Amino acid sequence: MTAFHVMAGSSAELVHPGIRKIAVSDVFDALRLGWEDFRAKPSHYVFLCMIYPIAGVVLAAWSSGANMLPILYPLASGFALLGPVAAIGLYEISRRRELGMNTNWRHAFDVRRSPAFASIIGLAVMLLAMFVAWLLVAQSLYAQLFGDVPPASMSAFFNQVVGTEQGWNLILVGNAIGLVFAIIVLSSVVVAFPLLLDRDVGAVAAIDTSIRATLANPVPVAVWGLIVAGGLVLGSIPVFVGLAVIMPILGHATWHLYRKLVIPPMGK
Known part of the structure; x- marks a missing residue:
């Protein structure tokens, strides 16, 4: 029953x-x-979201060794794939x-009591799988272009990437692949997590709603992604510290974008 509930929600029906049609101006209004x-209450949110710059610095430090340099950029950019979960x-x-x-910051952890918590966990696992897949693809691309030998140093790695034809191929192809991953994630979960918090509809319905919202509003959703x-x-840029402000603003704006994109049920 639990698995079915994750798929179909509390009503046992999909x-x-x-979905509403919105304009680009609605996206900026959601941001406002x-x-x-x-x-x-910015102090509460900055405290709550210090995990973002801390996580960023940890990722950078963990990847500072020569063996990990090739996936430093994929790690940092791929962190955005997990953003919807973290927010x-x-x-x-x-x-x-x-x-x-x-709205005390402690209520941010009330999510664990949500009736849709199992569905939220299911979507989180899906995004984690996408993140791991992105890292594996990025590492495979680097190995195909440069082999399995790690760069000797940070400067050697930099010269390798920006000073060789293989390096530019890595930049162009890698970013193109990353864009595909980003589009898949954005279209799949643009309103999925807010919808599950608001209505226990199940993970499949949440993904379906996000995809339909994206297809109905390709330009506004693309602007939101940008x-x-x-x-x-x-x-x-400033050693990930700015994420302590940027992430909460984007997180709150996502809720308001959901409100603009998804029609509430009758009587609400």
Whole structure:
């Protein structure tokens, strides 16, 4: 029964929430509302989201050895694939603020009591699998172009990447593959996690709703994806510290984007 519940939700039927057509201006309005949520109690959110810069620094330090240099960039960029999971607590805070409930940062952990928690875990595992697949593909591409011998040093690796034909092939092909992974994840979960927090519809319905929302609004969703990508790059530049501000704003904005894209059930 638990597995079926994950697939179909509490009603034991696959539901198809309605989708709205939105404009690019709605995307920026969602971003504005996300900023307002963040501004309401920023100290709480910065404290909660310090995990992002800490995780980034740990990833960089762990990858600083020559053996790990080839996957440093895939690790940092692939971190965005796990962003929707890491921001679940922020969606919950925005949901509570919308309902006029207590928004203390501790309530970010109330997600574990959600009726849809099993479905949320299922989607999280799917994204983790995508992250691992991206790392394996990136490592395989590097090995095909440069062999299995790791670079001798950071400077040697840099010269190898930007100073050789194989290096430019790595940059172009690697980023193209990364774009495919990003599009798949964005279209699959753009509203999936907020939907599960709001309505226990099951993981399959959440993914289906995200895909339908993307197909109905390709330009606004693409703009949202660019905003997220740009924000993550901007937040990562100062040793990942900026993510402590960028991530909560994007997380809150995701909730409001969900509200704009998905029609609530009758009576709500």
